[in-house]
Amino acid sequence: xxxxxxxxxxxxxxxxxxxxxxxxxxxxxxxxxxxxxxxxxxxxxxxxxxxxxxxxxxxxxxxxxxxxxxxxxxxxxxxxxxxxxxxxxxxxxxxxxxxxxxxxxxxxxxxxxxxxxxxxxx
Numbered sequence: 001x002x003x004x005x006x007x008x009x010x011x012x013x014x015x016x017x018x019x020x021x022x023x024x025x026x027x028x029x030x031x032x033x034x035x036x037x038x039x040x041x042x043x044x045x046x047x048x049x050x051x052x053x054x055x056x057x058x059x060x061x062x063x064x065x066x067x068x069x070x071x072x073x074x075x076x077x078x079x080x081x082x083x084x085x086x087x088x089x090x091x092x093x094x095x096x097x098x099x100x101x102x103x104x105x106x107x108x109x110x111x112x113x114x115x116x117x118x119x120x121x122x
Contacts, residue, residue: 050085052108057081058090060116065092065100077116092116 058067060077067074068091069083077092085108092100097118104112 052085053082054085054106054108055080055082055111057113060092060118062118065094065116065118067092090114092118094118096121
């Protein structure tokens with residue numbers, strides 16, 4: 001009980017019963033400060049994920065490069081894609097050519113054009 005009063009000086013505790021003195025059960029009043037503390041804990045509101053899509057027109061030189069967005073295959077260039085709003089990694093690959101990679105921040109309603117020049121692999 002002394003320990004509880006040390007941490008909860010303004011709390012009023014019932015006199016300990018024979019059982020609670022032995023430590024086998026706790027009175028409801030002894031648990032009240034902990035319950036009040038838990039219920040008053042700050043709840044962080046969740047920010048909803050941005051909604052919508054942007055338009056990204058992707059072409060490659062030479063044509064036919066494989067398009068990956070966030071490590072998922074989306075087709076071959078040239079292509080017009082509508083990725084969700086947010087940050088995305090765009091990767092174009094073609095056998096015998098160096099990979100082309102960009103990080104793109106897509107905004108709702110924006111139109112972006114990407115032209116990837118794929119150099120011969122060393």
